[in-house]
Amino acid sequence: MTGGLRGAAAVVGVAESDLGEVGPDRYAIDLAAQAAAEALGEAGLTTRDVDGLFCAIAGRGMAPLDVAEYLGVRPRYTDGTMVGGSSFVSHLHHAALAIAAGACEVALIVYGSTARSDSGRGRLAMGPPELPSYEAAYRPRMPITGYALAAARHMHEYGTTRADLAEVAVAARRWAMLNPKAFARDPLTVEDVLAARVVSSPLSTLDCCLVTDGGGAVVVTSAARARDLPRPPVYLLGAGEAHRHRSISQMPDLTVTAATESSERAYAMAGVGPADIDVVQLYDAFTINTVMFLEDLGFCAKGEGGAFVSGGRIAPGGDLPVNTNGGGLSYCHPGMYGIFTIIEATRQLRGEAGDRQRPGAELALAHGNGGQFSSQVTAILGTERTL
Protein backbone atom coordinates (compact mmCIF):
# COMPACT_ATOMS: atom_id res chain seq x y z
CA MET A 1 0.00 0.00 0.00
CA THR A 2 2.70 2.45 0.96
CA GLY A 3 4.52 1.85 -2.30
CA GLY A 4 1.34 2.91 -4.06
CA LEU A 5 1.08 6.16 -2.16
CA ARG A 6 4.47 7.51 -3.21
CA GLY A 7 3.83 10.29 -5.70
CA ALA A 8 0.10 9.53 -5.93
CA ALA A 9 -0.90 13.01 -4.78
CA ALA A 10 0.57 16.46 -5.09
CA VAL A 11 0.33 19.86 -3.48
CA VAL A 12 -0.97 22.28 -6.11
CA GLY A 13 -1.77 25.37 -4.08
CA VAL A 14 -0.55 26.95 -0.85
CA ALA A 15 -1.17 30.25 0.89
CA GLU A 16 -1.08 32.04 4.18
CA SER A 17 -3.76 34.44 5.31
CA ASP A 18 -2.71 37.77 6.76
CA LEU A 19 -0.33 37.00 9.60
CA GLY A 20 0.88 38.76 12.70
CA GLU A 21 -1.90 40.74 14.37
CA VAL A 22 -5.15 41.10 12.48
CA GLY A 23 -7.18 42.96 15.07
CA PRO A 24 -10.32 42.21 17.06
CA ASP A 25 -12.85 42.14 14.24
CA ARG A 26 -11.53 39.11 12.37
CA TYR A 27 -12.10 35.54 13.47
CA ALA A 28 -10.04 32.39 12.99
CA ILE A 29 -12.44 31.16 10.36
CA ASP A 30 -12.08 34.41 8.40
CA LEU A 31 -8.34 33.81 8.17
CA ALA A 32 -8.89 30.19 7.16
CA ALA A 33 -11.20 31.36 4.38
CA GLN A 34 -8.76 34.03 3.18
CA ALA A 35 -5.97 31.44 2.92
CA ALA A 36 -8.28 28.90 1.26
CA ALA A 37 -9.34 31.36 -1.43
CA GLU A 38 -5.76 32.25 -2.27
CA ALA A 39 -4.49 28.66 -2.25
CA LEU A 40 -7.34 27.51 -4.49
CA GLY A 41 -6.76 30.51 -6.72
CA GLU A 42 -3.13 29.69 -7.39
CA ALA A 43 -4.17 26.09 -8.04
CA GLY A 44 -6.64 27.26 -10.67
CA LEU A 45 -9.49 25.78 -8.65
CA THR A 46 -12.47 27.02 -6.65
CA THR A 47 -14.40 25.90 -3.61
CA ARG A 48 -16.73 24.12 -6.05
CA ASP A 49 -13.89 21.76 -6.96
CA VAL A 50 -13.18 20.80 -3.35
CA ASP A 51 -14.60 17.40 -2.42
CA GLY A 52 -12.33 16.60 0.50
CA LEU A 53 -12.00 18.83 3.57
CA PHE A 54 -9.31 18.55 6.24
CA CYS A 55 -9.18 21.01 9.11
CA ALA A 56 -8.72 21.57 12.81
CA ILE A 57 -9.27 24.68 14.88
CA ALA A 58 -8.22 24.78 18.53
CA GLY A 59 -11.25 24.46 20.78
CA ARG A 60 -13.69 23.80 17.92
CA GLY A 61 -14.76 20.19 18.12
CA MET A 62 -16.72 20.37 14.87
CA ALA A 63 -14.32 22.58 12.93
CA PRO A 64 -14.92 20.78 9.61
CA LEU A 65 -18.61 21.61 9.84
CA ASP A 66 -17.89 25.25 10.63
CA VAL A 67 -15.42 25.57 7.80
CA ALA A 68 -17.44 23.67 5.17
CA GLU A 69 -20.53 25.74 5.94
CA TYR A 70 -18.61 29.02 5.79
CA LEU A 71 -16.79 28.16 2.56
CA GLY A 72 -19.77 26.53 0.89
CA VAL A 73 -17.80 23.36 0.41
CA ARG A 74 -19.77 20.10 0.09
CA PRO A 75 -17.19 17.45 0.92
CA ARG A 76 -17.71 13.78 0.26
CA TYR A 77 -14.70 13.11 2.48
CA THR A 78 -14.04 14.94 5.76
CA ASP A 79 -11.20 14.57 8.26
CA GLY A 80 -11.06 16.62 11.45
CA THR A 81 -8.06 14.88 12.95
CA MET A 82 -6.87 17.05 15.84
CA VAL A 83 -3.45 16.07 17.12
CA GLY A 84 -2.26 19.57 17.96
CA GLY A 85 0.12 21.44 15.73
CA SER A 86 1.00 18.34 13.72
CA SER A 87 -2.61 17.99 12.57
CA PHE A 88 -2.04 19.54 9.17
CA VAL A 89 0.88 17.32 8.21
CA SER A 90 -1.33 14.45 9.31
CA HIS A 91 -4.08 15.88 7.08
CA LEU A 92 -1.64 15.89 4.16
CA HIS A 93 -0.98 12.20 4.71
CA HIS A 94 -4.68 11.44 5.09
CA ALA A 95 -5.55 13.50 2.03
CA ALA A 96 -3.10 11.51 -0.08
CA LEU A 97 -4.57 8.26 1.25
CA ALA A 98 -8.11 9.43 0.50
CA ILE A 99 -7.17 10.59 -3.01
CA ALA A 100 -5.32 7.34 -3.72
CA ALA A 101 -8.36 5.38 -2.56
CA GLY A 102 -10.72 7.45 -4.72
CA ALA A 103 -12.57 8.88 -1.74
CA CYS A 104 -11.97 12.43 -2.96
CA GLU A 105 -10.04 14.20 -5.70
CA VAL A 106 -9.44 17.78 -4.56
CA ALA A 107 -8.51 18.07 -0.91
CA LEU A 108 -8.41 21.36 0.96
CA ILE A 109 -6.37 21.49 4.16
CA VAL A 110 -7.09 24.68 6.02
CA TYR A 111 -6.42 26.44 9.31
CA GLY A 112 -6.93 29.77 11.02
CA SER A 113 -6.22 31.28 14.42
CA THR A 114 -6.41 34.64 16.11
CA ALA A 115 -4.24 33.55 19.02
CA ARG A 116 -2.61 36.96 19.28
CA SER A 117 -5.69 39.13 19.02
CA ASP A 118 -7.64 36.77 21.33
CA SER A 119 -5.33 37.55 24.23
CA GLY A 120 -6.43 41.18 24.15
CA ARG A 121 -10.16 40.53 24.26
CA GLY A 122 -10.51 37.64 26.65
CA ARG A 123 -11.46 35.09 24.03
CA LEU A 124 -10.09 31.74 25.04
CA ALA A 125 -8.99 29.28 22.41
CA MET A 126 -9.31 26.22 24.61
CA GLY A 127 -12.17 25.11 26.84
CA PRO A 128 -11.84 23.64 30.31
CA PRO A 129 -10.11 20.28 30.65
CA GLU A 130 -12.43 17.33 30.16
CA LEU A 131 -10.14 14.72 31.71
CA PRO A 132 -8.67 14.46 35.19
CA SER A 133 -5.18 15.96 35.40
CA TYR A 134 -2.29 14.48 37.33
CA GLU A 135 -0.10 17.46 36.49
CA ALA A 136 -2.11 20.65 36.98
CA ALA A 137 -1.76 20.72 40.79
CA TYR A 138 1.97 21.33 40.39
CA ARG A 139 1.38 24.44 38.25
CA PRO A 140 3.41 23.65 35.15
CA ARG A 141 2.97 26.39 32.58
CA MET A 142 1.94 24.43 29.54
CA PRO A 143 3.17 23.89 26.98
CA ILE A 144 6.50 25.52 27.85
CA THR A 145 7.20 23.50 31.02
CA GLY A 146 6.75 20.23 29.14
CA TYR A 147 9.40 21.23 26.64
CA ALA A 148 11.57 22.69 29.41
CA LEU A 149 11.58 19.35 31.27
CA ALA A 150 12.71 17.62 28.08
CA ALA A 151 15.35 20.29 27.47
CA ALA A 152 16.70 19.97 31.02
CA ARG A 153 17.01 16.22 30.62
CA HIS A 154 18.67 16.57 27.21
CA MET A 155 21.20 18.99 28.72
CA HIS A 156 21.80 16.59 31.62
CA GLU A 157 22.33 13.53 29.45
CA TYR A 158 24.17 15.02 26.49
CA GLY A 159 25.78 18.25 27.66
CA THR A 160 23.58 20.38 25.42
CA THR A 161 23.89 24.02 26.49
CA ARG A 162 21.63 27.05 26.56
CA ALA A 163 23.99 28.59 24.02
CA ASP A 164 23.27 25.66 21.68
CA LEU A 165 19.54 26.35 22.06
CA ALA A 166 20.16 30.04 21.45
CA GLU A 167 21.84 29.17 18.13
CA VAL A 168 18.48 27.77 17.00
CA ALA A 169 16.70 31.04 17.77
CA VAL A 170 19.41 33.04 16.01
CA ALA A 171 19.29 30.84 12.89
CA ALA A 172 15.51 31.18 12.74
CA ARG A 173 15.79 34.95 13.04
CA ARG A 174 18.40 35.16 10.30
CA TRP A 175 16.02 33.27 7.99
CA ALA A 176 13.14 35.51 9.05
CA MET A 177 15.17 38.56 8.10
CA LEU A 178 15.07 37.19 4.54
CA ASN A 179 11.28 36.67 4.65
CA PRO A 180 9.11 39.79 4.15
CA LYS A 181 6.15 37.99 5.76
CA ALA A 182 7.99 37.17 8.98
CA PHE A 183 6.75 38.79 12.20
CA ALA A 184 10.11 39.18 14.02
CA ARG A 185 12.85 40.53 11.77
CA ASP A 186 15.13 42.51 14.10
CA PRO A 187 18.68 41.22 14.43
CA LEU A 188 19.14 38.71 17.26
CA THR A 189 22.30 37.36 18.90
CA VAL A 190 23.07 34.37 21.10
CA GLU A 191 23.77 36.87 23.88
CA ASP A 192 20.28 38.34 23.49
CA VAL A 193 18.72 34.92 23.93
CA LEU A 194 20.85 34.07 26.94
CA ALA A 195 20.00 37.40 28.57
CA ALA A 196 16.24 37.08 28.03
CA ARG A 197 13.94 36.43 30.97
CA VAL A 198 13.79 32.75 31.90
CA VAL A 199 10.17 31.58 31.97
CA SER A 200 10.54 27.87 32.72
CA SER A 201 14.18 26.87 33.00
CA PRO A 202 16.16 26.31 30.88
CA LEU A 203 13.90 28.14 28.39
CA SER A 204 13.73 31.92 28.14
CA THR A 205 11.22 34.08 26.33
CA LEU A 206 13.44 33.98 23.24
CA ASP A 207 13.51 30.17 23.29
CA CYS A 208 9.74 30.29 22.75
CA CYS A 209 7.75 30.62 19.57
CA LEU A 210 5.82 33.75 18.75
CA VAL A 211 2.14 34.22 19.49
CA THR A 212 0.61 35.60 16.30
CA ASP A 213 -2.59 35.46 14.33
CA GLY A 214 -2.64 33.65 11.02
CA GLY A 215 -4.10 31.01 8.79
CA GLY A 216 -2.93 28.75 6.04
CA ALA A 217 -4.26 26.51 3.32
CA VAL A 218 -2.91 23.69 1.19
CA VAL A 219 -4.64 22.20 -1.84
CA VAL A 220 -3.85 18.59 -2.72
CA THR A 221 -5.00 16.56 -5.69
CA SER A 222 -4.12 13.45 -7.66
CA ALA A 223 -0.84 13.40 -9.55
CA ALA A 224 -2.75 13.07 -12.82
CA ARG A 225 -4.90 16.13 -12.23
CA ALA A 226 -2.00 18.08 -10.73
CA ARG A 227 -0.15 18.06 -14.05
CA ASP A 228 -2.97 20.02 -15.68
CA LEU A 229 -2.90 22.82 -13.07
CA PRO A 230 -0.91 26.06 -13.23
CA ARG A 231 1.84 25.52 -10.66
CA PRO A 232 4.55 22.86 -10.74
CA PRO A 233 3.19 19.96 -8.66
CA VAL A 234 4.95 19.19 -5.41
CA TYR A 235 4.53 15.48 -4.84
CA LEU A 236 4.03 13.74 -1.54
CA LEU A 237 6.69 11.03 -1.67
CA GLY A 238 6.42 9.71 1.85
CA ALA A 239 4.58 10.25 5.10
CA GLY A 240 4.60 8.74 8.54
CA GLU A 241 2.86 9.33 11.84
CA ALA A 242 3.48 8.27 15.42
CA HIS A 243 2.54 9.22 18.94
CA ARG A 244 3.23 7.62 22.29
CA HIS A 245 1.97 10.05 24.93
CA ARG A 246 -0.04 13.19 25.58
CA SER A 247 1.21 14.38 28.98
CA ILE A 248 4.90 15.09 29.40
CA SER A 249 5.01 12.87 32.51
CA GLN A 250 3.95 9.94 30.32
CA MET A 251 6.64 10.48 27.64
CA PRO A 252 8.62 7.23 27.54
CA ASP A 253 12.01 8.96 27.11
CA LEU A 254 12.19 12.73 27.53
CA THR A 255 15.05 13.00 25.03
CA VAL A 256 13.59 10.89 22.20
CA THR A 257 10.40 11.81 20.35
CA ALA A 258 8.18 9.61 18.19
CA ALA A 259 9.69 11.49 15.23
CA THR A 260 12.11 8.54 15.11
CA GLU A 261 9.16 6.37 14.05
CA SER A 262 7.28 8.88 11.90
CA SER A 263 10.40 9.75 9.91
CA GLU A 264 11.43 6.13 9.48
CA ARG A 265 8.03 5.45 7.90
CA ALA A 266 8.25 8.54 5.70
CA TYR A 267 11.78 7.81 4.50
CA ALA A 268 10.89 4.18 3.76
CA MET A 269 7.89 5.20 1.66
CA ALA A 270 9.83 7.89 -0.17
CA GLY A 271 12.89 5.70 -0.72
CA VAL A 272 15.21 8.44 0.48
CA GLY A 273 17.21 9.21 3.61
CA PRO A 274 18.17 12.30 5.57
CA ALA A 275 21.30 12.85 3.46
CA ASP A 276 19.10 13.33 0.38
CA ILE A 277 16.99 16.14 1.87
CA ASP A 278 17.72 19.64 0.54
CA VAL A 279 15.63 21.68 2.94
CA VAL A 280 13.94 20.97 6.29
CA GLN A 281 10.82 22.63 7.69
CA LEU A 282 10.12 21.45 11.23
CA TYR A 283 7.85 22.57 14.03
CA ASP A 284 9.99 24.78 16.28
CA ALA A 285 7.61 25.67 19.07
CA PHE A 286 10.70 25.97 21.29
CA THR A 287 14.40 25.94 20.50
CA ILE A 288 14.80 22.44 21.98
CA ASN A 289 12.40 21.14 19.31
CA THR A 290 14.83 21.86 16.51
CA VAL A 291 17.69 20.16 18.36
CA MET A 292 15.72 17.02 19.20
CA PHE A 293 13.97 16.77 15.84
CA LEU A 294 17.22 17.04 13.87
CA GLU A 295 18.39 14.04 15.92
CA ASP A 296 15.17 12.07 15.66
CA LEU A 297 14.78 12.80 11.93
CA GLY A 298 18.24 11.33 11.39
CA PHE A 299 20.26 14.43 10.50
CA CYS A 300 22.65 13.76 13.38
CA ALA A 301 23.07 11.19 16.14
CA LYS A 302 21.11 11.32 19.39
CA GLY A 303 22.78 13.78 21.70
CA GLU A 304 24.64 15.61 18.96
CA GLY A 305 21.87 18.07 18.07
CA GLY A 306 23.38 20.87 20.13
CA ALA A 307 26.72 20.65 18.37
CA PHE A 308 24.95 20.19 15.03
CA VAL A 309 23.05 23.48 15.17
CA SER A 310 26.02 25.53 16.33
CA GLY A 311 28.25 27.51 14.02
CA GLY A 312 25.38 28.55 11.78
CA ARG A 313 24.91 25.14 10.15
CA ILE A 314 21.13 25.51 9.92
CA ALA A 315 21.17 29.28 9.25
CA PRO A 316 21.35 31.05 5.87
CA GLY A 317 24.58 29.99 4.22
CA GLY A 318 24.85 26.85 6.36
CA ASP A 319 25.01 23.24 5.19
CA LEU A 320 21.40 22.35 6.02
CA PRO A 321 18.70 25.00 5.60
CA VAL A 322 16.18 24.54 8.42
CA ASN A 323 12.99 26.58 8.75
CA THR A 324 13.78 28.90 5.90
CA ASN A 325 10.67 31.00 6.56
CA GLY A 326 11.92 31.87 10.05
CA GLY A 327 9.86 29.17 11.73
CA GLY A 328 7.51 29.43 14.64
CA LEU A 329 10.28 31.25 16.47
CA SER A 330 10.42 34.26 14.13
CA TYR A 331 7.96 33.97 11.20
CA CYS A 332 4.57 33.20 12.70
CA HIS A 333 2.98 30.93 15.27
CA PRO A 334 -0.79 31.18 15.39
CA GLY A 335 -1.55 28.51 17.99
CA MET A 336 -0.77 25.59 15.73
CA TYR A 337 2.05 25.88 13.19
CA GLY A 338 2.18 22.60 11.26
CA ILE A 339 0.52 23.82 8.07
CA PHE A 340 3.27 26.38 7.53
CA THR A 341 5.89 23.63 7.25
CA ILE A 342 4.05 22.36 4.17
CA ILE A 343 3.61 25.83 2.69
CA GLU A 344 7.30 26.69 2.97
CA ALA A 345 8.44 23.27 1.74
CA THR A 346 6.23 23.71 -1.31
CA ARG A 347 7.60 27.18 -2.06
CA GLN A 348 11.16 25.95 -1.76
CA LEU A 349 10.49 23.09 -4.19
CA ARG A 350 8.83 25.45 -6.66
CA GLY A 351 11.80 27.81 -6.42
CA GLU A 352 9.58 30.62 -5.15
CA ALA A 353 11.32 31.39 -1.86
CA GLY A 354 13.08 34.56 -2.98
CA ASP A 355 16.09 35.59 -0.92
CA ARG A 356 15.75 32.49 1.23
CA GLN A 357 15.62 30.01 -1.65
CA ARG A 358 17.81 26.92 -1.46
CA PRO A 359 19.07 26.77 -5.05
CA GLY A 360 18.02 23.62 -6.85
CA ALA A 361 15.97 22.22 -3.96
CA GLU A 362 14.36 18.95 -5.09
CA LEU A 363 13.51 17.19 -1.81
CA ALA A 364 12.01 18.78 1.28
CA LEU A 365 11.03 17.39 4.66
CA ALA A 366 8.08 18.88 6.55
CA HIS A 367 7.70 17.78 10.14
CA GLY A 368 4.77 18.52 12.44
CA ASN A 369 4.69 18.27 16.22
CA GLY A 370 1.64 18.29 18.46
CA GLY A 371 1.00 18.36 22.19
CA GLN A 372 4.20 18.22 24.23
CA PHE A 373 6.57 16.38 21.92
CA SER A 374 3.53 14.08 21.57
CA SER A 375 2.19 13.68 18.03
CA GLN A 376 4.86 13.48 15.35
CA VAL A 377 4.11 13.54 11.64
CA THR A 378 6.72 13.60 8.89
CA ALA A 379 6.12 14.29 5.21
CA ILE A 380 8.66 14.17 2.41
CA LEU A 381 7.89 16.26 -0.63
CA GLY A 382 9.62 16.34 -3.99
CA THR A 383 9.62 17.88 -7.42
CA GLU A 384 8.66 16.10 -10.63
CA ARG A 385 12.27 14.99 -11.03
CA THR A 386 12.20 13.03 -7.79
CA LEU A 387 9.33 10.77 -8.83
Next chain:
Amino acid sequence: MTELAPHRGYLDRLAEGTVPFQRCTACGAAVFYPRALCPACGSTGLDWSHSAGLGTVHSVSVLFPRDAPPYPVVLVDLDEGFRVMSTVVDVPAEQVRIGDRVRAHVEPDGPRVVFTVLTGDGEGSRA
Protein backbone atom coordinates in the same frame (compact mmCIF):
# COMPACT_ATOMS: atom_id res chain seq x y z
CA MET B 1 -10.10 -6.26 39.83
CA THR B 2 -11.48 -3.85 37.33
CA GLU B 3 -11.46 -0.21 38.40
CA LEU B 4 -14.39 1.61 36.86
CA ALA B 5 -13.72 5.03 38.36
CA PRO B 6 -9.94 5.20 38.61
CA HIS B 7 -9.67 8.92 39.36
CA ARG B 8 -12.12 8.57 42.25
CA GLY B 9 -10.13 5.59 43.50
CA TYR B 10 -6.98 7.67 43.35
CA LEU B 11 -8.45 10.63 45.23
CA ASP B 12 -9.91 8.40 47.94
CA ARG B 13 -6.56 6.74 48.58
CA LEU B 14 -4.71 10.04 48.44
CA ALA B 15 -7.11 11.37 51.08
CA GLU B 16 -5.99 8.50 53.33
CA GLY B 17 -2.44 9.83 53.10
CA THR B 18 -0.98 7.23 50.76
CA VAL B 19 0.77 7.68 47.38
CA PRO B 20 -1.42 5.44 45.25
CA PHE B 21 -0.60 3.68 42.01
CA GLN B 22 -1.82 0.56 40.26
CA ARG B 23 -0.06 -2.72 39.63
CA CYS B 24 -1.10 -4.91 36.72
CA THR B 25 -1.93 -8.42 37.86
CA ALA B 26 -1.22 -9.80 34.40
CA CYS B 27 2.12 -8.25 33.41
CA GLY B 28 3.33 -6.71 36.66
CA ALA B 29 3.66 -3.18 35.27
CA ALA B 30 3.43 -0.27 37.66
CA VAL B 31 0.69 1.95 36.26
CA PHE B 32 0.34 5.70 36.82
CA TYR B 33 -1.82 7.65 36.23
CA PRO B 34 -4.71 5.41 37.32
CA ARG B 35 -6.62 3.73 34.52
CA ALA B 36 -9.29 1.15 33.76
CA LEU B 37 -6.84 -1.00 31.81
CA CYS B 38 -3.12 -1.58 31.73
CA PRO B 39 -1.37 0.54 29.08
CA ALA B 40 1.45 -2.01 28.90
CA CYS B 41 -0.61 -5.14 28.11
CA GLY B 42 -4.30 -4.22 27.93
CA SER B 43 -5.37 -6.29 30.92
CA THR B 44 -8.14 -4.90 33.09
CA GLY B 45 -6.63 -6.61 36.10
CA LEU B 46 -5.23 -3.66 38.02
CA ASP B 47 -4.73 -3.73 41.78
CA TRP B 48 -4.24 -0.65 43.86
CA SER B 49 -0.95 -0.35 45.65
CA HIS B 50 0.86 2.47 47.37
CA SER B 51 4.38 3.69 47.04
CA ALA B 52 6.93 3.79 49.84
CA GLY B 53 7.39 7.37 48.65
CA LEU B 54 11.06 7.26 47.69
CA GLY B 55 12.21 8.34 44.28
CA THR B 56 14.71 10.18 42.09
CA VAL B 57 14.33 13.49 40.27
CA HIS B 58 14.33 12.68 36.54
CA SER B 59 13.98 16.25 35.32
CA VAL B 60 13.31 19.69 36.71
CA SER B 61 12.19 23.05 35.37
CA VAL B 62 12.03 26.16 37.54
CA LEU B 63 9.23 28.56 36.75
CA PHE B 64 9.70 32.27 37.27
CA PRO B 65 6.31 34.00 37.47
CA ARG B 66 6.47 37.78 37.17
CA ASP B 67 4.56 38.32 40.40
CA ALA B 68 5.43 35.36 42.64
CA PRO B 69 8.49 33.46 43.86
CA PRO B 70 10.08 30.87 41.58
CA TYR B 71 9.02 27.25 42.04
CA PRO B 72 10.21 23.94 40.64
CA VAL B 73 8.20 21.47 38.59
CA VAL B 74 9.79 18.04 38.66
CA LEU B 75 9.32 14.63 37.16
CA VAL B 76 10.08 12.00 39.82
CA ASP B 77 10.70 8.34 39.17
CA LEU B 78 9.30 6.44 42.15
CA ASP B 79 11.28 3.37 43.15
CA GLU B 80 8.28 1.13 42.40
CA GLY B 81 8.68 2.00 38.70
CA PHE B 82 6.35 4.84 37.81
CA ARG B 83 6.84 8.54 37.06
CA VAL B 84 4.88 11.49 38.41
CA MET B 85 4.90 15.23 37.97
CA SER B 86 5.31 17.07 41.25
CA THR B 87 7.19 19.83 43.03
CA VAL B 88 9.91 20.02 45.69
CA VAL B 89 9.04 22.09 48.74
CA ASP B 90 12.00 22.18 51.13
CA VAL B 91 14.88 23.68 49.18
CA PRO B 92 15.15 26.82 47.04
CA ALA B 93 13.77 26.12 43.58
CA GLU B 94 17.05 26.60 41.80
CA GLN B 95 18.82 24.05 44.02
CA VAL B 96 16.78 21.08 42.86
CA ARG B 97 18.95 18.83 40.71
CA ILE B 98 18.34 15.94 38.35
CA GLY B 99 19.35 12.81 40.26
CA ASP B 100 18.34 14.11 43.69
CA ARG B 101 16.80 11.45 45.91
CA VAL B 102 13.45 12.62 47.22
CA ARG B 103 10.67 11.55 49.59
CA ALA B 104 6.94 11.97 48.99
CA HIS B 105 4.51 13.78 51.27
CA VAL B 106 0.76 13.94 50.78
CA GLU B 107 -0.77 17.41 50.99
CA PRO B 108 -4.42 16.68 51.78
CA ASP B 109 -5.68 20.11 50.75
CA GLY B 110 -4.35 19.97 47.17
CA PRO B 111 -4.83 17.16 47.10
CA ARG B 112 -1.37 16.47 45.82
CA VAL B 113 1.89 14.68 46.47
CA VAL B 114 4.97 16.86 46.98
CA PHE B 115 8.58 15.94 47.65
CA THR B 116 11.45 16.84 49.96
CA VAL B 117 15.10 16.23 49.13
CA LEU B 118 16.95 13.41 50.91
CA THR B 119 20.59 14.06 51.68
CA GLY B 120 23.27 11.95 53.29
CA ASP B 121 22.64 13.80 56.53
CA GLY B 122 18.89 13.67 56.54
CA GLU B 123 16.16 15.63 54.80
CA GLY B 124 15.99 19.16 53.59
CA SER B 125 19.40 20.20 54.88
CA ARG B 126 20.95 21.07 51.54
CA ALA B 127 19.54 24.59 51.57
